[in-house]
Amino acid sequence: MLAASSWLFFCFTDLTPTHISWQPSLNAGTHHTDRYANTELTVRRGQAFTITLYFNRPQQAGESLAFVTEIGPAPSESHRTKAVFPLSQRGPSGWSAVQGPSESGYTNFTISSPANAVIGRYNLILQVTSGNKIFSRFLGQFVLLFNPWCPGDDVYMANENERQEYVLNENGIIFVGNAKYIEARGWYYGQFQDHILNICLTMLDLSLYYRQDPAIDVSRRGDPKYVGRVISSMINGNDNDNGVLWDGSMVILQKWRQDNYKPVQYGQCWVFAGVMCTVLRCLGIPTRLVSNFNSAHDVDRNLSIDKYYDSSGKSLNIGKDSTWDYHVWNESWFVRPDLGTSYNGWQVLDATPQEQSRGLFQCGPASVIAIKEGDVDLDYDTLFVYTEVNADCNRWIVYKDGSKKRVYCDTEIIGRFISTKAVDSNSRVDITYNYKYPEGKGIITTISY
Numbered sequence: 001m002l003a004a005s006s007w008l009f010f011c012f013t014d015l016t017p018t019h020i021s022w023q024p025s026l027n028a029g030t031h032h033t034d035r036y037a038n039t040e041l042t043v044r045r046g047q048a049f050t051i052t053l054y055f056n057r058p059q060q061a062g063e064s065l066a067f068v069t070e071i072g073p074a075p076s077e078s079h080r081t082k083a084v085f086p087l088s089q090r091g092p093s094g095w096s097a098v099q100g101p102s103e104s105g106y107t108n109f110t111i112s113s114p115a116n117a118v119i120g121r122y123n124l125i126l127q128v129t130s131g132n133k134i135f136s137r138f139l140g141q142f143v144l145l146f147n148p149w150c151p152g153d154d155v156y157m158a159n160e161n162e163r164q165e166y167v168l169n170e171n172g173i174i175f176v177g178n179a180k181y182i183e184a185r186g187w188y189y190g191q192f193q194d195h196i197l198n199i200c201l202t203m204l205d206l207s208l209y210y211r212q213d214p215a216i217d218v219s220r221r222g223d224p225k226y227v228g229r230v231i232s233s234m235i236n237g238n239d240n241d242n243g244v245l246w247d248g249s250m251v252i253l254q255k256w257r258q259d260n261y262k263p264v265q266y267g268q269c270w271v272f273a274g275v276m277c278t279v280l281r282c283l284g285i286p287t288r289l290v291s292n293f294n295s296a297h298d299v300d301r302n303l304s305i306d307k308y309y310d311s312s313g314k315s316l317n318i319g320k321d322s323t324w325d326y327h328v329w330n331e332s333w334f335v336r337p338d339l340g341t342s343y344n345g346w347q348v349l350d351a352t353p354q355e356q357s358r359g360l361f362q363c364g365p366a367s368v369i370a371i372k373e374g375d376v377d378l379d380y381d382t383l384f385v386y387t388e389v390n391a392d393c394n395r396w397i398v399y400k401d402g403s404k405k406r407v408y409c410d411t412e413i414i415g416r417f418i419s420t421k422a423v424d425s426n427s428r429v430d431i432t433y434n435y436k437y438p439e440g441k442g443i444i445t446t447i448s449y
């Protein structure tokens with residue numbers, strides 16, 4: 001009687017996972033996430049990861065398993081923030097799970113995410129179906145990131161040395177100074193250090209985009225151009241105060257967290273760019289810093305920097321155009337299906353609050369190729385960045401009757417020695433001709449056609 005009673009209890013007890021192993025060493029190594037300081041599973045999209053589940057009893061005939069992934073405050077299959085996928089079947093969402101070898105008491109499962117999945121922190125749930133009953137068991141949480149190693153990902157970068165530099169390198173060089181004397185300044189990104197990943201994910205949740213519509217915002221986080229634009233609006237607090245000499249992103253982001261996400265004082269262009277590089281590399285988007293010397297700030301967007309003088313040569317306080325000794329922004333690597341394949345590659349993102357774009361201090365992504373080709377009407381903010389590297393410098397005489405006469409035009413002074421750090425070294429690489437043709441060559445090419 002005792003044996004029969006035990007058998008009945010065994011058969012009718014719900015199949016329940018009692019323990020999960022996230023296989024941290026195996027998954028972190030294959031996903032290039034072994035340097036993150038956080039303890040939860042962190043993997044990259046478009047690539048399989050393995051978990052091991054321990055059950056209270058063996059699976060019985062008539063019982064089937066499925067997994068559910070959910071992200072955001074209102075998970076929805078229509079928004080691609082929820083997926084339900086049975087074993088050995090790839091669902092319409094692109095998620096799939098395969099049951100691996102089983103031993104007494106435990107079973108291995110391999111779970112694959114689509115290469116365009118939303119990035120962020122997911123809930124993982126096991127569904128057990130027995131007859132007409134479905135039981136759901138919460139297994140835990142994992143973080144999914146962009147994957148530059150996956151050919152199907154929008155941020156795919158083919159060169160391994162470049163991936164090591166633009167995703168995994170925690171140290172960088174920022175070029176500052178002026179066109180006559182360029183100085184190299186070290187910067188510590190620290191994208192893998194304590195709390196940084198959580199801070200980056202929190203940053204997305206604090207954005208105006210999220211506050212306006214959380215469900216839609218989360219659903220768009222599979223798109224690197226969207227994520228980059230959101231981050232560019234979040235890095236700056238637009239306090240318009242003097243800068244202090246920061247030399248790394250980690251201490252700034254950690255102070256932001258410690259101060260309950262209040263603005264950290266103060267920032268200048270290289271600080272905004274350094275912090276933004278940390279966030280984007282942390283999320284898996286290949287990113288580098290770019291310095292533009294003699295950088296134009298064209299407020300009225302007429303493709304020129306205009307200075308005005310009276311007939312005696314005295315400078316007049318007309319207009320707000322200016323030229324900076326240098327300006328630092330970010331380039332991130334991803335495709336642009338919204339523009340066409342010819343605009344894939346490096347995209348300018350700028351977190352320095354210069355001018356508003358669609359109501360916010362944000363800038364980009366602007367395709368570097370579009371900037372070079374003068375396709376200034378393309379999204380996002382291409383005209384503004386084009387002017388930073390290509391504006392003419394004009395000097396005008398304003399006469400007493402209000403008439404104006406242009407007396408000087410310099411077409412070459414703006415956009416000099418555009419620089420970035422070399423791959424695998426601290427050397428300066430001049431990428432000016434990524435942004436512009438040698439002066440006059442573009443015009444000659446256009447005329448020749």
